[in-house]
Structure formats: structure tokens, C-alpha cells
Amino acid sequence: xxxxxxxxxxxxxxxxxxxxxxxxxxxxxxxxxxxxxxxxxxxxxxxxxxxxxxxxxxxxxxxxxxxxxxxxxxxxxxxxxxxxxxxxxxxxxxxxxxxxxxxxxxxxxxxxxxxxxxxxxxxxxxxxxxxxxxxxxxxxxxxxxxxxxxxxxxxxxxxxxxxxxxxxxxxxxxxxxxxxxxxxxxxxxxxxxxxxxxxxxxxxxxxxxxxxxxxxxxxxxxxxxxxxxxxxxxxxxxxxxxxxxxxxxxxxxxxxxxxxxxxxxxxxxxxxxxxxxxxxxxxxxxxxxxxxxxxxxxxxxxxxxxxxxxxxxxxxxxxxxxxxxxxxxxxxxxxxxxxxxxxxxxxxxxxxxxxxxxxxxxxxxxxxxxxxxxxxxxxxxxxxxxxxxxxxxxxxxxxxxxxxxxxxxxxxxxxxxxxxxxxxxxxxxxxxxxxxxxxxxxxxxxxxxxxxxxxxxxxxxxxxxxxxx
Numbered sequence: 001x002x003x004x005x006x007x008x009x010x011x012x013x014x015x016x017x018x019x020x021x022x023x024x025x026x027x028x029x030x031x032x033x034x035x036x037x038x039x040x041x042x043x044x045x046x047x048x049x050x051x052x053x054x055x056x057x058x059x060x061x062x063x064x065x066x067x068x069x070x071x072x073x074x075x076x077x078x079x080x081x082x083x084x085x086x087x088x089x090x091x092x093x094x095x096x097x098x099x100x101x102x103x104x105x106x107x108x109x110x111x112x113x114x115x116x117x118x119x120x121x122x123x124x125x126x127x128x129x130x131x132x133x134x135x136x137x138x139x140x141x142x143x144x145x146x147x148x149x150x151x152x153x154x155x156x157x158x159x160x161x162x163x164x165x166x167x168x169x170x171x172x173x174x175x176x177x178x179x180x181x182x183x184x185x186x187x188x189x190x191x192x193x194x195x196x197x198x199x200x201x202x203x204x205x206x207x208x209x210x211x212x213x214x215x216x217x218x219x220x221x222x223x224x225x226x227x228x229x230x231x232x233x234x235x236x237x238x239x240x241x242x243x244x245x246x247x248x249x250x251x252x253x254x255x256x257x258x259x260x261x262x263x264x265x266x267x268x269x270x271x272x273x274x275x276x277x278x279x280x281x282x283x284x285x286x287x288x289x290x291x292x293x294x295x296x297x298x299x300x301x302x303x304x305x306x307x308x309x310x311x312x313x314x315x316x317x318x319x320x321x322x323x324x325x326x327x328x329x330x331x332x333x334x335x336x337x338x339x340x341x342x343x344x345x346x347x348x349x350x351x352x353x354x355x356x357x358x359x360x361x362x363x364x365x366x367x368x369x370x371x372x373x374x375x376x377x378x379x380x381x382x383x384x385x386x387x388x389x390x391x392x393x394x395x396x397x398x399x400x401x402x403x404x405x406x407x408x409x410x411x412x413x414x415x416x417x418x419x420x421x422x423x424x425x426x427x428x429x430x431x432x433x434x435x436x437x438x439x440x441x442x443x444x445x446x447x448x449x450x451x452x453x454x455x456x457x458x459x460x461x462x463x464x465x466x467x468x469x
Contacts, residue, residue: 003092003116004150007080007099008065008073008110013056017105021098022053023120038065042094050091053098054157056080059292061284063320067384068152068184068290069111077108079290083158086137086147094121102354136162140221143172145199152386154176154289154317155186158346163190169414174223177210179238184289185325186315199223200389202238210389213239216334242390247383248350248442252358253342254365254374257405259338266304267297269369270316270326270341276361277345277354282326283319291317304330304337322346323385345387346383353378355398359425359436362401366427366434374401375451380440397439397447398452404432410461418457420450 007013013021022042042051057079059065065073084091084099094116100116103109110116138145144166153159153175166173172195179200183191191198191211198210205221207216213235217226225233244312256269274282280331282295293299295316304312311331318324323346331338347353358376377395382388407415415435416424426433438452440447 003084003095003115004148005082005084005095005099006069006111007078007082007102007106007108008071008111009078009080009102009106011108012058012078013102013106017102018053018056020105021101025323031130042098044088045262048085048088050085050088051095051098052083054081057157057292058292059290060294061317063283064290064292064317066320067317067323068154070104070151071111071233077283078106079292081156081158090121093117093119097121106146127288137338139171141171142220143174143222144169145223146173146175148175148177149181152182152184153187154184155190156330157288158189160288163196172196172222176201176207176223177389179389181232182388183210185342185385185387186289186327188387189342195224198389200238202236205236205238208236208239208389210239211387213391225404239389240391242392245380245382247381248347249351249379249381249383249385250345250347250353250355250376251342251377251379252277252344252361253340253377254401255372256339256365256370257333257335257372258337258339258370260332264301264337265297266301266330266337266339267328269315269339269371270328270343271295271297272364272369273341273343273361274318274324274326276364277343278318278322278324278356280319280322282316282324285314285316287312287314289315291315308332320343323383325385337368344385347379348383351383353442355442358399359438361432363427366401366403370403371434372403372405374399374402394448396442396445396450398442399436399438400451401427401436402434402458404428404434406458406462407435410458414461415458419453420454
């Protein structure tokens with residue numbers, strides 16, 4: 001299994017320290033850059049990428065090393081990640097030597113500790129074709145396969161580059177992990193998008209899809225469902241092995257639309273939701289994991305403005321005492337600036353999600369932040385927000401909110417008379433109200449049927465309305 005090695009240092013890896021690390025391969029290696037300089041590739045004499053080294057990242061957000069590596073690290077610290085290709089045996093030792101040298105020069109340590117060394121690794125005899133990919137392990141005409149083994153597979157800068165390169169080449173990305181690996185919420189959202197796939201290698205049962213449970217087989221240069229005689233896929237027994245847990249997650253998915261003015265500030269709706277549900281603002285934000293920048297709506301806005309008209313994807317995290325993570329997509333549309341947000345918060349045994357705050361939150365987002373839609377759900381899932389490759393029950397809806405614009409398009413009379421026992425609550429001005437539809441307390445599976453009936457009713461009033469179901 002391919003190894004990732006990370007140097008965690010209190011001092012910045014300057015040019016000389018990086019050179020000392022990169023020379024772990026001796027004179028036969030050379031360095032190329034990718035992702036606009038954010039990723040360095042240490043290559044063999046024939047050009048084959050052996051190790052990718054992400055640009056050192058100053059992490060100023062507490063709890064990120066604990067969340068992703070299970071290791072406590074006081075902030076601020078520098079995170080320098082090296083990834084070895086599984087196609088070349090020497091590459092793993094080379095990645096360990098790169099990070100080991102950084103830790104020796106700058107203090108701190110490495111993850112995993114056993115990988116660190118300061119040896120010079122001879123790669124002069126390595127011969128392999130340069131496939132142009134940033135250290136993938138298997139490359140076929142249809143698929144790029146990456147092997148990974150770490151506590152949490154996160155959406156790092158390196159993984160973002162792999163996703164971009166595979167998409168541009170028309171390939172699927174398939175990440176193969178052992179069954180103990182979990183996905184971070186941003187990585188899960190990415191691997192849910194076809195044609196990408198999370199492939200779990202179970203020692204007893206072979207390969208299966210970590211998100212659907214389908215048994216997989218390597219066929220035609222890719223992992224695909226192993227179909228039975230009747231043409232249907234089977235579910236791996238390992239996927240169904242779940243243990244009862246009292247942990248829950250509160251999922252708040254909402255969209256806001258703001259006017260495209262110079263003075264608009266993004267992220268304020270998310271901060272409002274965070275404060276209402278946790279009592280404090282977010283801790284940090286970034287474009288990849290680990291999340292490294294202290295929370296700042298103004299800096300977030302500046303980045304999105306610089307990237308416009310292209311969309312911007314952002315990750316926001318909370319303080320370690322209350323696991324919380326948000327995934328934001330900022331898009332410029334004809335209506336203004338749209339923010340699609342999914343905020344997930346974790347609760348353990350004896351902790352109750354603050355469902356009483358959902359109604360007031362909807363009212364505030366409607367009145368102050370241009371809410372278009374909001375769906376709030378509760379699901380049985382780990383407090384730490386990681387996704388394991390096992391079966392999870394679907395989220396149970398709590399409430400749905402429809403903004404004033406769509407209520408007007410559907411027609412107020414139709415929108416306020418859904419086939420539900422509970423009547424919707426009007427929010428905002430009486431002349432142009434939004435409607436908030438209570439659906440349940442997060443424990444009644446019947447709320448799924450109520451949400452389906454509501455969605456069907458609303459679509460009948462205005463075909464094409466988006467209800468985020």
C-alpha cells in the first residue's frame with residue numbers, strides 16, 4: 001500500500017531545508033512543479049514521478065492535526081506532505097527521508113513516526129515511463145488508481161490536483177484504501193461524484209465500494225461492480241457490519257443568493273448558522289485540507305472575487321470541542337452570488353442536536369442573508385464526522401425552508417397548503433414571506449415520506465423549482 005509521510009514542524013521549511021529534503025534522492029533525481037507551484041515532484045532520471053511534495057502549509061487552526069492524523073500539535077505549525085508512488089519500491093523510503101530531514105533540521109516530527117529517516121535513497125536504476133500524472137499508482141485508458149493508507153483520507157492540495165488532472169484526461173479517479181481508513185466530509189463529497197469511486201480492499205472479501213457497498217472486480221482496466229447471473233450487483237458483507245451507536249450528526253444544507261455588489265461579504269450566513277448552533281464562530285477556512293487559515297469572511301470574499309467567474313470551493317472547520325465542518329460552493333449567476341453550503345455538526349452519547357434553534361436560524365437567514373432553500377436533517381453517524389466504509393442509515397429530515405423568491409414563483413396559496421399535517425410557518429414580511437415546513441424531530445423515518453410529498457407538491461406549483469432533496 002502506498003505511503004504518505006507528513007513533516008509537522010514548528011519552523012517554516014525554508015529553501016535550504018527543502019533542498020536538503022529533496023536531495024534525499026541523490027544527484028540522479030530532479031524536481032518539477034505542478035498545481036501552479038503548490039506541488040513539487042521528485043522524479044527519477046527517466047522522468048517518472050516518485051514522490052510528490054506539497055508546498056509547506058502554515059496551519060493556524062487548532063485541532064486539524066488531531067482531526068486528520070490523530071495527533072495533537074500546537075498551532076501554529078507547518079505541515080509538509082510527501083506522497084510516494086506505489087509503483088516504485090524506493091519511493092516510500094524516499095518520502096520518509098524527505099520528511100525526516102525536514103524534522104531533523106526544523107524540530108517537530110513526522111507522521112507516521114516510523115517512516116522518518118535521513119538516508120540517501122539510490123534511485124539511479126529506476127526506469128519507468130512518465131505518465132504525466134502526479135504520482136498515481138495505476139493508470140489505464142479509463143482510470144487513475146491511487147493507493148492510500150492513513151487515518152483520514154482528506155481533500156488535500158495533492159488530491160485536488162489528481163482530481164483535476166484525471167478529469168481533464170477523461171479518466172475516473174479510484175482511491176483504494178484498507179477498511180480502517182475513513183473519509184473526511186469534503187473527500188466524501190468529491191468521491192460521491194461519478195465516475196470517481198472509493199474502493200475498499202477487505203482482507204477477507206476482496207474489493208467493495210466504500211460508499212455503496214457494491215462488490216467490485218478489476219475488469220477492463222477499472223474497478224466495476226461484479227454482476228451476478230441476474231445482472232445485479234451484490235453488497236459486501238463487510239459493508240453491512242455496523243455497530244449500534246448513539247452518535248449523531250446534524251446536517252444543515254442551505255443556499256443563499258446575494259446581490260453581486262462590490263460591498264457584498266460572503267460567509268456571513270454560514271457564520272450566523274455556526275453561532276446559532278454552536279455558540280461560537282467558525283475556527284478556520286481554506287481551499288483544501290488541512291484547513292489552515294483563521295476564519296475571515298473578508299479574506300474568503302477576496303479569494304472568491306479573484307476567482308470569479310469560475311466557481312470557488314471552500315472548506316470551513318470549527319473548534320475541537322464541537323466537531324463541525326462545512327463545504328461551500330460560491331457561484332456567480334444571473335441572480336447574483338450564490339453560496340451552496342453544507343454544514344455538518346457531530347454529537348456523541350448524551351449530546352442533543354439543538355433542533356429548537358432550527359426555526360430561529362431559518363428566520364434569521366431569510367431576513368438577513370438571502371436564504372433560497374434550507375434542508376435540515378439528522379443522521380446516525382460518528383461524532384468526529386469521518387465516514388467509515390460501512391452502511392449508514394439515511395438522514396432523517398427535520399425541516400425544510402423555502403425562500404420568498406420561490407414561494408412567489410409557486411404561488412403563496414399553493415405553497416402554504418402542502419399535504420402535511422403540520423402547517424408551514426411564514427417568515428419575513430407578510431407581503432413576501434418565506435415558508436418554513438416542520439417535518440419531524442430527526443428520529444421518525446416517516447419524515448422522509450413527508451419530505452417527498454412536500455417536494456412533489458412544490459414542483460407541481462412551479463416545475464423546475466429546486467428543493468435540495
